[in-house]
Amino acid sequence: xxxxxxxxxxxxxxxxxxxxSVIHSLLVAIMDECEINLSRTALSPLIYEGKDxxxxxLDVKARTIVQSRGSVPTFMSDxxxxxxxxxxxxxxxxxxxxxxxxxxxxNICGQHLNNMVLYAPVHDRGxxxxxxxxxxxxxxxxxxxxxxxxxxxxxIFQEGIQFRTVKIYKRGTRCPEIYRMLRHNTRYxxxxxxxxxxxxxxxxxxxxxxxxxxxxxxxxxxxxCIDDLWNRSEALARERIRAIPDGSYSAEAxxxxxxxxxxxxxxxxxxxRIEGDTFTLDYSEFPPQTLGPMNSSGNVATxxxxxxxxxxxxxxxxxxxxxxxxxxxxxxxxxxxxxxxxAPLGLWTVSIKTVVDMIYLALSQVLPDAVPAxxxxxMGVYSFSGHDPETGRDYSTADTVLGGWGARPDADGFSPxxxxxxxxxxxxxxxxxxxxxxxxxxxxxxxxxxxGPGEFRGGLGLKKVYRxxxxxxxxxxxxxxxxxxWGLFGGGDAQPGRIMIKQPDESEWHPFxxxxxxxxxxxxxxxLYSGGGGGRGPAWKRPVERVLEDVRLGYVTPQGAARDYxxxxxxxxxxxxxxxxxxxxxxxxxxxxx
Numbered sequence: 001x002x003x004x005x006x007x008x009x010x011x012x013x014x015x016x017x018x019x020x021s022v023i024h025s026l027l028v029a030i031m032d033e034c035e036i037n038l039s040r041t042a043l044s045p046l047i048y049e050g051k052d053x054x055x056x057x058l059d060v061k062a063r064t065i066v067q068s069r070g071s072v073p074t075f076m077s078d079x080x081x082x083x084x085x086x087x088x089x090x091x092x093x094x095x096x097x098x099x100x101x102x103x104x105x106x107n108i109c110g111q112h113l114n115n116m117v118l119y120a121p122v123h124d125r126g127x128x129x130x131x132x133x134x135x136x137x138x139x140x141x142x143x144x145x146x147x148x149x150x151x152x153x154x155x156i157f158q159e160g161i162q163f164r165t166v167k168i169y170k171r172g173t174r175c176p177e178i179y180r181m182l183r184h185n186t187r188y189x190x191x192x193x194x195x196x197x198x199x200x201x202x203x204x205x206x207x208x209x210x211x212x213x214x215x216x217x218x219x220x221x222x223x224x225c226i227d228d229l230w231n232r233s234e235a236l237a238r239e240r241i242r243a244i245p246d247g248s249y250s251a252e253a254x255x256x257x258x259x260x261x262x263x264x265x266x267x268x269x270x271x272x273r274i275e276g277d278t279f280t281l282d283y284s285e286f287p288p289q290t291l292g293p294m295n296s297s298g299n300v301a302t303x304x305x306x307x308x309x310x311x312x313x314x315x316x317x318x319x320x321x322x323x324x325x326x327x328x329x330x331x332x333x334x335x336x337x338x339x340x341x342x343a344p345l346g347l348w349t350v351s352i353k354t355v356v357d358m359i360y361l362a363l364s365q366v367l368p369d370a371v372p373a374x375x376x377x378x379m380g381v382y383s384f385s386g387h388d389p390e391t392g393r394d395y396s397t398a399d400t401v402l403g404g405w406g407a408r409p410d411a412d413g414f415s416p417x418x419x420x421x422x423x424x425x426x427x428x429x430x431x432x433x434x435x436x437x438x439x440x441x442x443x444x445x446x447x448x449x450x451x452g453p454g455e456f457r458g459g460l461g462l463k464k465v466y467r468x469x470x471x472x473x474x475x476x477x478x479x480x481x482x483x484x485x486w487g488l489f490g491g492g493d494a495q496p497g498r499i500m501i502k503q504p505d506e507s508e509w510h511p512f513x514x515x516x517x518x519x520x521x522x523x524x525x526x527x528l529y530s531g532g533g534g535g536r537g538p539a540w541k542r543p544v545e546r547v548l549e550d551v552r553l554g555y556v557t558p559q560g561a562a563r564d565y566x567x568x569x570x571x572x573x574x575x576x577x578x579x580x581x582x583x584x585x586x587x588x589x590x591x592x593x594x
Contacts, residue, residue, distance in 0.1 A: 015221050015224060019221075020225050020228050023217065023221075023222065023225040024318075027057060027066045028066050030057070030210060031057055031066055031068035031206065032068050032069055032070070034055045034132070034134070034203070034205050035053070035068035035071070037202050037205050038134060038198050038202040039053075041197075041198040041201055041202075042199075043191045043194035043195055044137075044191055045433075045436060046137055046428065047136050047137065050425050050428050051423075051425045052072065052136060052425055053071070053072065053135060053136035054067060054071035054075035054136075055067065055071055055133075055202060055203075056068070056132075056134075057210065058079070058083055058119075058131045059130045059321075060092070060129055062083040062084035062131065064076070064321045065229070065320060065321070066229070067318075067319060071423060072135075072423045073303075074300070074303045074349070074352065075115065075135045076319065077302070077304075078110070078299035078303040080321075081109070081110075082103040082109050082119075082135075083103075083117070085105075085164070086103075086119075092128045095121045095128055096171050097171065097172075098169060098170070098171040098173070099120065099169060100120050100168050100169035101117075101120075101168070102118055102163050102178070102196070103119075103163060104116045104117065104163055105163065105164035106297060106298075106342070106345050108164070110296045110298020110299060111345060111348050112149060112293075112346045112347070113156070113159050114137050114148050115136070116135065116138050116163075116199070117133060117134070118168070118200055119134070119203055120133075120204060123211075124214050129214070130210070132206035132207050132210065133203065134203055136199055137398070139195070140396060141160035141185070142185045142187075143158055143159045144158045145516060145517055147398050148160040148346070149383065149398075149477075150516040150517070151293065151475065151477050151516045152293075152514075152516050153293045153344040153346050155343070156344050156345060157342065158344065159345065159346050161181075161185040168200070182196070187394060187396070188395075229320055230320055230321055233314075234322035235322075236314060236323075237322070237323050237324070237326050237327075238326050239277075240314055241277045241326055242277045244366055246274050247273075247274055248271055248273045249271065249272045249273075249274075249362040249363065249365045250269060250270065250271040250362055251359070252269045252358070253358050254266055254267045254483050255268065255294060255351060255354060256479055256481050256482045257292075258290035258294050259290070259291075259292025259344075259477075260290075260291050261291075261292075262514070265483075266287050266294070267287060268286060268355065269285040270286075270359055270362060271362070274366070280328040281308075281309075282331075283301055283331040283335060283337055284330055284332060286335040287336055289336050293345060294348075295336050295337075295339035295343045295344060296339065296351065296352065297337075297340065300352065301329055301337040302329045304355050304356060305327055306319075306323075308356045308363075309327050309359075310323060310324075312359070312363050312367065312370050313367075337355070347379075347381075347477050349381075350378075350379040350381065350479050353378070353419045353421060353479070353480075354377050354479065354480065354483070356377075357375065357485070357486075364489075368488075369410075371409075372413060373454075373485070373486065373487050373536050374406050375403070375404065375413070375420055375485055375533045376401075376403030376419070376459075376494070376496075376530055376532060377420075377480050377531070378480050378497045378531050379401075379478075380478050380528060380530055381398070381399075382475065382476040382477070382499070382526075382528060383396055384437065384439055384466070384468065384472040384474055384520070385397070385473045386438070386473055388437070388438045389470070390438065395436075395438070397428075397437050399433075401427075401497065402415075402417060402427050402530060403417070403419075403459070403531050403533070404450065404451050404458050404494060404530075404531065404533035405417055405420070405458065406458050406459075406485065406488070406494075406533040406535075407452065407454050407456035407458050407487070407534065407537075408536070409536070412451075412456050412457050412458070413534075414533075415459025415532070415533070416459065416460065416461070416530070417459070430444065438469060438470050438472075439468060439469075440466070440467040440469060441464065442465040444462065444463070445463050446460050446461075446463075446555065447461040447463050447495070447529065447532070448460075448555060449495065449564070450495040450532035451495075451533060451555065452491055452494035452534035452535035454490070454534075454535025454539050454542065455535075455537030455541035456491070456535065456542075457491075457550070458491075458532050458533030459532060459533040461497060461531050461532045462529075463528070463530075464530075465526070465527045465528075467524070468520045468522065468524050468526070469522060471523075473519060474501070474518045474520050475516050475517065476512060476513075476514065478497050478513045480496050481498060481513055485531055487536060488537075489537055489594075490536075491535030491536040491539070492539060494531055497530045497531040498512070499527070500527040500529065501518070501527075502524065502527075503520070503524045504524050505521070509527070538588070539565045540566050540585040540592070542565055544567050544578075547576075548569065548575075548576055551569055558571050566581060568581050568584060
């Protein structure tokens with residue numbers, strides 16, 4: 001027997017609005033405390049520096065109540081799916097106090113196997129009432145490459161070990177067989193098990209805090225407040241949808257390749273349907289799953305829809321199960337977002353950035369003031385691995401690039417940030433990388449002219465150069481080189497990202513987009529160029545003084561100002577030539593095709 005939040009019995013005296021607000025805030029605060037605990041105790045810099053995780057509180061049916069404010073959106077949006085698997089396999093009667101579950105099974109989680117879910121049940125006087133769960137990126141789970149992410153895997157078994165809903169703790173006692181199996185299937189057992197223990201500590205903290213709240217306020221009061229939170233979130237979401245004209249709105253784009261064949265592009269099409277107070281995202285015209293690891297499965301298609309929906313239509317307020325009640329997803333089996341038959345998933349997150357941009361593009365037809373132009377969207381995941389003679393240990397780094405976001409309806413795009421599905425994750429600080437790993441960061445600088453031009457320009461990309469003093473094996477995955485970040489309403493496309501490698505015995509740099517286990521010789525250089533964001537509105541509408549300021553700040557070159565904005569600037573005086581500027585802008589207006 002369980003407590004179902006949606007079917008609880010109401011107490012005679014319901015809490016007043018102030019108490020409801022206090023309890024809402026306390027639930028979020030608990031998740032924030034768990035997040036702080038996780039980042040404070042984890043061993044991997046990708047977790048404690050990069051914040052590549054989520055923390056969530058779920059009800060007895062694995063529905064989202066609240067999440068921590070630093071959670072990665074696509075980690076959190078489908079967190080209930082792996083948790084619900086325990087209910088299917090064990091039933092409520094098989095889930096006990098003191099149990100802790102571990103889960104990364106690809107067919108259900110749908111993400112690359114590094115993203116491990118740890119969760120603990122919460123009981124009230126012996127009755128199951130919910131779960132506290134966390135998902136975090138582990139440094140390594142086996143597979144054919146250090147770090148477990150490759151660009152050329154052809155099946156998920158090449159990407160690492162899978163755990164389908166196993167108990168790492170049973171009734172408060174660690175399961176030594178699972179623990180031993182884990183340690184012997186990763187290249188970095190101390191770091192991986194340290195991160196696992198940090199996740200366990202985080203969910204255990206959340207479990208205790210939630211139990212304390214139940215003890216203080218009583219289950220009837222608490223469940224009333226959760227219902228209220230869901231109902232308010234759903235009402236706001238439906239109100240926003242009703243304000244959008246009914247209709248179908250489609251957008252198309254494509255991915256550069258499948259990770260195996262660099263000459264094969266992958267066409268994509270999404271359709272958003274607004275009907276009354278419901279929002280449907282239709283992936284029916286999505287392409288079949290790929291031979292390479294650009295796939296995802298499980299509930300990732302719904303997760304992507306939720307991220308786009310929340311950010312574009314209900315950006316304020318908490319993300320709860322109620323927020324997403326009006327969101328429906330249509331997707332057939334066997335597409336790039338619903339892969340099956342043990343398809344590789346290693347680059348799942350590289351693909352979904354473009355899908356979110358496409359949803360924004362579709363919504364721009366009906367909500368032009370709610371969505372940005374396309375962002376760098378490349379992910380730009382990269383890692384170096386090898387053996388460090390100073391420590392006597394093998395190592396593997398992991399991070400993704402920062403780049404430009406698309407121009408906003410009334411402002412320039414942000415820069416530099418990670419992608420629209422990353423949330424508040426950060427790039428690992430250069431000082432931390434250089435202390436932990438045998439690498440040197442030569443430079444990290446803005447890329448002038450990388451932003452899409454427009455009345456509002458996009459954000460800028462960056463260039464980051466690594467030197468490998470003792471050499472390394474390199475993995476990199478960039479996207480959107482062939483389908484650059486697009487502008488809106490006459491704004492220009494941004495410059496895409498790329499990888500450049502220069503070996504110590506060579507004079508030339510060599511370009512790459514996706515590469516696995518590429519040998520960098522001692523003293524070799526790897527330059528990561530991230531893309532910019534698309535512009536918005538015709539570039540000739542951007543005030544001359546703002547173009548001039550961009551040139552003075554180094555965001556735009558004098559040549560770029562003339563070419564992209566029609567502003568001729570004297571390189572000596574740094575003043576605009578108004579006569580030539582007028583001529584250039586007149587020509588741009590005459591040739592403008594909206």
